[in-house]
Amino acid sequence: MSSQVRGGTRWKRFALVMVPSVVATAAVGVGLAQGALAASFSVSGQSFKVRADKLVGHDFVQYGSVATGMDPEGKNGAHAVAVSGFSDATITNMCQSVVTPNLPFGLGSVTLQLKAGTDPEKPVEATNLYLDVAELDADAYFEHIDIGVAAGDMGKPGIQAGTEKAVNPNGFAQRAKTATLTNVKQTAWATTAGTFKLSNLSLRLHSGVKECY
Template sequence: MSSQIRGGTRWKRFALVMVPSVVATAAVGVGLAQGALAASFAVSGQSFKVSTDKLVGEDFVQYGSVAVGTDIEGKKTQAHPVAVSGFSKATITNMCQSVVTPNLPFGLGSVSLELNAGTDPEKPVRATNLYLDIAQLDADAYFEQIDIGVGAGSLGAPGIQPGTEEAVKKGGFAQRAKKATLTNVEQTAWATTAGTFRLSNLSLKLHKGVKECF
């Protein structure tokens, strides 16, 4: 969460990467109505990295899907297979999110956006109806009451992400658990959506060069 934009229009590409994170920042501390965030959208064509010390989620589901990217004109480009992880509720401790935009003009080269939140274990990031479109995940995982090999169309709450049903094979392999605890998480993702997403102790910075969470 790469399409190629040439010449001076690279600044538009930079804006497309940065603006969504700034908009998310403006929503910090405000409880978004459940379902107010669009559940289905075309991904930016650029993946991002997320790390966290600990994620504890209730009603864990995981299934295969497809994330479709777009170029600057909004045309569909490459489709990316993803493993979607969903949680009805989740708390996230010491979260870092980073995305690097390369080859900017005027001698800037690469610029990295770094977002940190939930650094205080007593005030973690909190989310509801959280869905992560993951390309790669490394973590230590502990599941409670897990079912492996469930048909994707038979998952309980929170179920398949609303608006993405066409990208999911209903009889495809899926798994679910009453509770999932992930520690030492490092993931590369194409998209994150949530009904509500509350970030405590938020810090957002731009860095010249490449600075990623891992």
């Protein structure tokens, strides 16, 4: 791929990343609440990192799936993911970062960093939350957990609407009434929520690589 084409592609990806995610999430949340659209989309060719002090979620489910989209070179890409779903969740001191490398005009790499829920009394709040996870490190505590459940028999919130074709309904899954994760470090390909309330939202661009962890 020539340098001109590569540079143009990166500018397009950079522009898409710059759109504040809270606006997009709010629009999706309205559609989901009204039953107007399924929570299915083509993932970008960039994963992102999330760090949080604490996540407390109810009706936890986890199962294997495939996130499909385009890789950084514009080719079809597919990523095996562990999907974690919650009917509702609160997240304390959340940081999300994504790096766009090798921008033209001498800009080099640029990091978008988003922080929210920094006040323990006002955490991030989400409903119908689904995380397409590639890597996760945390201290975990589960209440009333069932391991080895068939994915199609997990109960609420169940398999994410619109992604059923990517999931084996007889495949391995687990569920719990409550999941508490602390010292969370996560790499993910996508996050979807019916509603996503970001208190004390701060969005900044940083020159170079400045990820959340």
